[in-house]
Every structure is written in structure tokens, then in C-alpha cells.
Amino acid sequence: MPSVIDQHLIDNATPLQPNGRVQSQVIDVRGAQYVAVNVSIVSNDPNVWRTIYFGPTTNNAFTPLRRDNFGSNNNMSTFAPVCGPKLLVIVENLGSHQTTCDGTVYAVRQVP
Numbered sequence: 001m002p003s004v005i006d007q008h009l010i011d012n013a014t015p016l017q018p019n020g021r022v023q024s025q026v027i028d029v030r031g032a033q034y035v036a037v038n039v040s041i042v043s044n045d046p047n048v049w050r051t052i053y054f055g056p057t058t059n060n061a062f063t064p065l066r067r068d069n070f071g072s073n074n075n076m077s078t079f080a081p082v083c084g085p086k087l088l089v090i091v092e093n094l095g096s097h098q099t100t101c102d103g104t105v106y107a108v109r110q111v112p
Contacts, residue, residue: 002108005032009089009103010039016048016093016101024089024103029054029082031111038077039091039103046071047095050103054084062088082107 009024016022029035039050048070055062065083068076091101 002110005029005035005105005107005109007105009037009105010091010101012102013100014102016041016091016099018093018096018098021090021092022101027087027105028085029087029105029107029109030085031109032082032107033110034079034081035087035105035107036077036079037087037089037103037105038075039089039101040075041070041091041099041101042074043099044070044072044074045093045095045097045099047093047097048099048101049092049094050076051090051092052078052080053088053090054082055086055088056084062086
């Protein structure tokens, strides 16, 4: 019977300092074919980047699937294939202005 993954990756209004990063908790996405990853910041900023990772690999690392910046939009919703049993999202602020970020993940797990 299918089940739903509906979890916060990053809590609402999490501070993101200049030259800082926020790392989500590791989410078990085993059994899902696709995930919807939603991450937002307060306003557009091309110096803020979001990277979606899957893992673990054979050496217990996580591999990046997609990396985007918030230059044209302050909210990114990405529908991505599941490329590993666990999901991790990192948001990096490479600029000089503080912002806040938050994020969620949603998926339908087909296999228990």
C-alpha cells in the first residue's frame, strides 16, 4: 500500500548567514520513484544556491543531482527522480547579505 513522504527539509525562516550554509536533515526516500523538493528564500538572490543530493554512495558520500541559484526566482520547486535511498539538500549563501530559507519534500512511496 502506498504511503506519503511529506517532511520539512529546512524549518521555516531558518537564518542563512553571508558565506553560510544550511544543510537539511537526511530524508529516507526509499520506495519512491520521484520526489518534489521545494526550497525558498525571502527574495531573489543569484548568490544563494540550492543543491539536491542523493546517497549514500559506496564510500558513504552523497552525490549532487541538481544545483541552481535563486537569481530569477525566490522559490524553487523541483520534481526529480530518486537516485538513491536518501535525500539531502544544502542551501549556500555565497553573497554578503543575510537571508532566510525553508524547504519541504513530498513523495509517494510505492514500496513499503
